[in-house]
Amino acid sequence: MLLSVLSGFILAASLPLIGKYLKEKWAILFSLLPLSLFIYFLSFQPDISDDKNLLFSYNWVPSIGVDFNFHLDGLSLLFTLLITGIGSLVFIYTAAYLKGHPYLDRFYGYLAMFMSSMLGLVLSDNIITLFIFWELTSISSFFLIGFNNDSEASRKSSLLALGVTGFGGLFLLAGMVVLGYVGGSYSILELMNATDLIQSHPLFVSILVLVFIGAFTKSAQFPFHFWLPGAMKAPTPVSTYLHSATMVKAGIYLLARFTPVLGAHEYWNSTLIIVGCITMVYAGIHAIFRLDLKGILAYSTISALGILVFLIGLGTDDALLAAAVFILVHALYKATLFLVTGIIDHETGTRDVSKLSGLNKVMLPVGIAAGLAALSNAGIPPSFGFVGKDLIYEATLHIGDWAYLLTGAAVITNICLLFAGFLAGFKPFLGKLPVTYENVHLPSPLLYVPPLILASLGILFGILPLLVDDSLIKPVVAAMLNTSSDFFHLQLWHGWSTVLLLSSITIGGGVGLYFILNPSEGLLTKATRFEPISPLSITGKITGLFHGISQGYTSVIQNGYLRYYVITILVFLSFLLGYKIFQGIDLYLNVATLSEITIYEVIVLGIMAVSIVYTVFTKSRLVAVASMGVIGYCICLVFLFYSAPDLAMTQFSIDTLTVILFVLVLYNLPKYLKLSDTGSRVRDGLLALIFGGLISLLTLEVLNEPLEREISAYYAETAYKLAKGKNVVNVILVDFRGSDTMVEIIVLAIAAIGVFSLLKLRLKSIEKE
Structure with a gap:
């Protein structure tokens, strides 16, 4: 198991040696790694279906409770299959999409690193190692988003994504440390047995806040969502892999994994419901105003992530079932639509949905894949999306007093998502083919076969939900509930009911909106009027303010002059030591306990005093360096007087090396120093006397302390x-x-x-x- 998790890092490390031989004609061989891992993890499916939880333990730093313990249950199995399965198709797709790119091997290295980081994240049972892999996903995604590093927009997007997710990662680290302290263990399995202890602890609210910030930043929840649309500057394989199926679902995984530990609490449920509801409606409405296909898919992804947070917040059995199904539904149709968007951009040179139509006439297989994905996205039978949408409404209708409001929000969101899916899946392929695109041809099968596979699975699982019912979905729900999950059976038809009526309203409303609302620059302009009050703009203003304050602070305190740095440090330490010493320390020196002063010590002290005077007042740099060396050698003699030959040898070596380095550095500088003005020298002298006096008093206090020999x-x-x-x-x-x-x-x-x-x-x- 450890080898499978680290295999991506091993491949990335070996690419400088083998990458140049494979990237020209044999780039598709890179896909063998995720494909073999997919088969490996799929082999555990029978055990997981039998309600077995597998634990693989490897010692790392046992002294502080940090180990490579990997826990495979239904939840982690689903994510590992998505990571490796969709990863295999993305690796294959990349071989054709970036064919001939000079840095193709580097791109595969980043993908492999990201894949291993995600596997480590979803498999870790230790919350500290979980955090380490969490941060590795941010770092590897930074390289992937900014892969086109000659583009300023790509560089800014990668920095923004790293900044937001890294900011959340710091809070998550604090949350994991506090959680481990409160629960008495860093093991997730052990923390599940300490739920009552954790939720009754005074630090429980702090844990929730810290974990929420980490999860919300990674999974692009409002108001941290703005980094995801910017990340669309990345190549399409990155958008497909990171921003539809894997990385953005890391926060979802975190919330799902800790639901048995932190869930079923008012603060947990209320926060997730509110944040998820705002995110799904806000992003869903934004998606209908976009013209760029990637922009449409980015906002619809944010909306879908909001739905998942919302469902986890509801926390009922029906809601967690709906979340489990929707994780798979969304990964299949969104990855397909991203891959299709990449093909459209690759062949036509544009992603502007207002300029695209009729592409079915020149790339029918791509249109079929897009259409099937759009049907699943819309929740039209017999797609798997229909099953998922029905489960969402089933969950909201049984939530009590807030049922109508929450169901209404879900309906509005799904109508917007249906419209966005039709824009991305149908509009570019239906209608009349513009003359501009008559020469467009069907691309390599390596490009259109992966989306066809994913889209077909979205339909197959809808027609035959039993294929994933017991094998995948029930173990996922069991992991989130930490109990049995035999309360449901997935099926396409549930009979005539309120849920069916809501599905019909969603489909009718979304299709009607698609025919009524025509994407245009005018609509986009109306949406951008609110840009000044958007979270992105507000964050930009805060960042600008922070940058201004930092620049002013730096120009004064960190102005490039070493002497001012030293003065700042010494002044601060002087205030700190002075406050502590004169706060109430009783200074007393017992002369009787001191050893007698010998003539050797007096001579050495005299040499040190003369050397100090030379160092301070000489105008020659070399004399100053030599005098400092003499001071160091005198300290060596003091160590020898007090039977510390090891320290003496260390001091001798360091001083000798320091003098040599100083001489080398000063070799090309003027021979003589230009002494500073009298005021500066008086200031520096007083500061030196004050700091030296405080250190002397501190030394006397240490001598008065009883000697502890334990x-x-x-x-x-x-x-x-x-x-x-x-x-x-x-x-x-x-x-x-x-x-x-x-x-x-x-x-x-x-x-x-x-x-x-x-x-x-x-x-x-x-x-x-």
């Missing part, structure tokens, strides 16, 4: 037993504090690279000016 004894006793090292200091640095040491090494390496780059830098004359 930690020292622990390291002395366990250093050899646990780390097999006799030098305790080295063991602490390398083993007990290995993470700190690793980070310090990385920082030093980065600094060394920076210094080396500056030494090698050769500026042009115009750059020097």
